[in-house]
Amino acid sequence: MLELQRIRFENRSDFDRWQEYVEARPDSHCADLAEWRPLFRELYGIEDYSYLCVDGGRTVGALSLYHIRSPFMGRMLVTCCFYGYGGFYWESEAARDLLLDEAAVVARKLKVDYLELRLTQELPAPYKSNTDFSEFNLDCGAPAEEIWTDRLASNVRQNIRKSRKQALEFRFSEHHGPCFDLLRRTLRAHGTPFHGKRFFELLEKHLGSRVRYSEVRHQERVVAAGITVRFKGSIITPYIGSLAGSRALRANYYQYWNLIEDCVAEGRTEFQMGRSPRESTHARFKQKWGCEERAVYYNYLVVNPRKGYRAVSRPSPVYLLATRIWRRLPLAVTTLVGPRLFRYIP
Numbered sequence: 001m002l003e004l005q006r007i008r009f010e011n012r013s014d015f016d017r018w019q020e021y022v023e024a025r026p027d028s029h030c031a032d033l034a035e036w037r038p039l040f041r042e043l044y045g046i047e048d049y050s051y052l053c054v055d056g057g058r059t060v061g062a063l064s065l066y067h068i069r070s071p072f073m074g075r076m077l078v079t080c081c082f083y084g085y086g087g088f089y090w091e092s093e094a095a096r097d098l099l100l101d102e103a104a105v106v107a108r109k110l111k112v113d114y115l116e117l118r119l120t121q122e123l124p125a126p127y128k129s130n131t132d133f134s135e136f137n138l139d140c141g142a143p144a145e146e147i148w149t150d151r152l153a154s155n156v157r158q159n160i161r162k163s164r165k166q167a168l169e170f171r172f173s174e175h176h177g178p179c180f181d182l183l184r185r186t187l188r189a190h191g192t193p194f195h196g197k198r199f200f201e202l203l204e205k206h207l208g209s210r211v212r213y214s215e216v217r218h219q220e221r222v223v224a225a226g227i228t229v230r231f232k233g234s235i236i237t238p239y240i241g242s243l244a245g246s247r248a249l250r251a252n253y254y255q256y257w258n259l260i261e262d263c264v265a266e267g268r269t270e271f272q273m274g275r276s277p278r279e280s281t282h283a284r285f286k287q288k289w290g291c292e293e294r295a296v297y298y299n300y301l302v303v304n305p306r307k308g309y310r311a312v313s314r315p316s317p318v319y320l321l322a323t324r325i326w327r328r329l330p331l332a333v334t335t336l337v338g339p340r341l342f343r344y345i346p
Contacts (some may be wrong), residue, residue, distance in 0.1 A: 025089055076114055084275030162255035173213045175225040211229055
């Protein structure tokens, strides 16, 4: 008989049961790691409502919901924060439906505006789906030379060759300072708030050796950097960037190719470049690296018809105006205010 069990990640046995289940699934994502729940609770005070579906002592499903109260996005329950998909798995339709019923109960109890379940598959009615995003993953189960020849577009290979003539140095670091400094600058240039330094400190506290920071230096100056997370057979880059002034150096191409080579050297089979809006400039850039484009379904259910569903992929005119203003603000201001805003844009 199926039953639901609430998971509380501060309880070590609950933590381990969740981790064991998601680690064993071939389709689970980095966002499913148990560590994210205490991390976001400590960072932003975000509570989770997480459950395992059990059948006679065997886990046959899992669901984790973050409770977000955003002045921009409304009140929501969402299966993953700041990632493209994850947080909901099932072995049978019966397990799926039992978990969905519980999600609806929690949604009504918390009086949220909507549920958003970010998955790689579509849920049945009454859920509707927003398919504005795709995930981009590169198969690295081949020698680097084969990936170079068979996967990369000629334009990408040409830019990597040019980057090799620029006296660039690639390396990994366990220290987050240079990466944080570069990302706060590049994301401001895109008009986007970003996590504060506390996020990096908590990454190291909760995820430990899974996290490393990539750096590309030119004459000792960091011109490209990113956060990399190792999960099962993959390397994931949740945040990565390069300085606008480094475009002539092709530092971003240099960084990506070195990450792919490292992925192959570590014996990992997938390099995950993360989500991008479909048909966007970022999506086309990732396609040139030979990535598989995986559809992502943001399945949503409106709980409060007066408020409705607000898609993070469909910014309002006011939000677009705010991004233009954000690019012009002093770096000290965006660094201070950014984390206070970013927490509300999951």
